[in-house]
Amino acid sequence: MIDLPTLLVALAATDMVLGATLWIGARRGVRDGMAQWFGALGVRIVAVGLFAGGGTDPATAIVAVALLALSMTLQAAALLAFGARSLPAWVHSAVLAGIGVPFALLAGDPAARVLFSGVVLGTVMLVVAGITLQLRAPVSRPTRFLMIGAFVLGAAIFYLRAVASALATDPLKGFVDPTAFQSLTLMLAYVVALATSCGFLLMQKERADAAAERLASMDPLTGAYNRRTFHETAERTLALARRANQPLSIILVDIDHFKRINERHGNRIGDEVLRILADVVRDQLRQEDLLVRFGADEFCVMLPQVPGPGAVVVAGRIRKAVCADPLRVDGREIPVTVSAGVAARLDEGPESIDGLLGRAEQALELAKNRGRNRVVALSLGRSVAA
Numbered sequence: 515m516i517d518l519p520t521l522l523v524a525l526a527a528t529d530m531v532l533g534a535t536l537w538i539g540a541r542r543g544v545r546d547g548m549a550q551w552f553g554a555l556g557v558r559i560v561a562v563g564l565f566a567g568g569g570t571d572p573a574t575a576i577v578a579v580a581l582l583a584l585s586m587t588l589q590a591a592a593l594l595a596f597g598a599r600s601l602p603a604w605v606h607s608a609v610l611a612g613i614g615v616p617f618a619l620l621a622g623d624p625a626a627r628v629l630f631s632g633v634v635l636g637t638v639m640l641v642v643a644g645i646t647l648q649l650r651a652p653v654s655r656p657t658r659f660l661m662i663g664a665f666v667l668g669a670a671i672f673y674l675r676a677v678a679s680a681l682a683t684d685p686l687k688g689f690v691d692p693t694a695f696q697s698l699t700l701m702l703a704y705v706v707a708l709a710t711s712c713g714f715l716l717m718q719k720e721r722a723d724a725a726a727e728r729l730a731s732m733d734p735l736t737g738a739y740n741r742r743t744f745h746e747t748a749e750r751t752l753a754l755a756r757r758a759n760q761p762l763s764i765i766l767v768d769i770d771h772f773k774r775i776n777e778r779h780g781n782r783i784g785d786e787v788l789r790i791l792a793d794v795v796r797d798q799l800r801q802e803d804l805l806v807r808f809g810a811d812e813f814c815v816m817l818p819q820v821p822g823p824g825a826v827v828v829a830g831r832i833r834k835a836v837c838a839d840p841l842r843v844d845g846r847e848i849p850v851t852v853s854a855g856v857a858a859r860l861d862e863g864p865e866s867i868d869g870l871l872g873r874a875e876q877a878l879e880l881a882k883n884r885g886r887n888r889v890v891a892l893s894l895g896r897s898v899a900a
């Protein structure tokens with residue numbers, strides 16, 4: 515049989531390892547609830563140490579149970595912080611007082627004490643499970659289920675142990691001389707502690723992976739997708755359009771005389787012009803359209819299910835939105851115009867994305883040669899909806 519003190523020591527050691535892992539993993543800064551989870555592990559190590567060292571002494575047990583409750587509210591705060599929300603500080607004090615005071619009043623009645631603390635700690639765990647369920651943050655389903663499952667199991671263990679201890683003739687005997695049931699629930703409690711912390715680490719890893727993926731697929735200056743992402747998705751989108759006999763268009767948008775803007779105002783202002791321009795273009799697009807920074811001052815817009823004439827209308831809207839007012843950067847007014855080249859998928863024969871792009875580039879070149887600040891469309895083909 516595994517006795518409580520042995521398991522508590524193992525739990526404290528595991529929490530220390532998990533805390534160290536979290537600390538090492540947070541090299542780029544303690545954020546997204548890491549500090550609160552770290553605090554929860556620290557508080558639980560103290561609580562567990564008190565339980566293991568203090569045995570069944572009521573005064574030690576009061577402090578240990580209160581700290582255990584605090585570690586759970588800190589876990590709740592960590593999960594909320596991960597979802598960019600916060601737990602009011604008074605909740606920690608309220609839970610501490612709500613468990614500590616009645617527990618002290620029941621000091622002389624071990625059975626009532628064990629029953630009370632088990633029910634309260636189990637309920638706090640259920641609330642933490644509810645918070646995990648409601649978490650408004652991108653967490654994969656397996657990770658979310660791992661966390662919720664672990665918290666619910668933890669709550670069930672507290673309830674079961676509370677009832678079993680209350681029904682036992684000597685509720686504190688299990689501390690040193692556990693039955694098979696008690697050993698099993700203790701082992702499961704250990705698994706719960708491990709699973710919740712591993713789940714939290716997984717949540718952090720998933721968020722870091724998503725950020726890395728975003729960085730690899732986007733242009734950091736404008737937030738538009740980069741060329742790599744375009745090539746990854748464009749062939750697939752074109753193939754889908756071909757198979758479904760759907761239109762697909764491309765617009766290349768290039769700032770006119772951007773070099774002069776850089777020369778006159780400096781590269782920092784030039785960067786800001788690029789950033790604002792990307793926003794102006796984005797405002798003219800639908801959710802399903804893809805905005806890509808193609809080169810220095812060149813953007814590519816891919817419009818699925820939009821025929822050539824529709825793309826010409828969108829390009830015209832972009833051109834007018836850009837030149838409608840000068841861009842305001844650092845108190846300066848910078849007049850900006852763009853030229854655009856439009857090409858649409860041809861209905862007849864297979865065409866690669868490079869072919870489509872080539873025609874958009876020719877159209878853009880024509881727009882530049884004809885005096886800039888204009889839209890040119892080349893061989894829009896027999897578009898389905900045109």
Ligand SMILES: Nc1nc2c(ncn2[C@@H]2O[C@H](COP(=O)(O)OP(=O)(O)OP(=O)(O)O)[C@@H](O)[C@H]2O)c(=O)[nH]1
Pocket residue numbers: 735768769770771772773774776780781782783784785788809810811882886
């Ligand atoms: N500020 C800034 N400038 C950049 C960046 N990348 C490239 N450039 C500059 O952007 C300018 C692009 O100019 P060009 O492509 O030669 O053409 P243009 O001056 O816009 O002239 P037209 O396209 O013919 O109207 C070059 O001077 C590049 O050095 C960037 O990230 N930020």
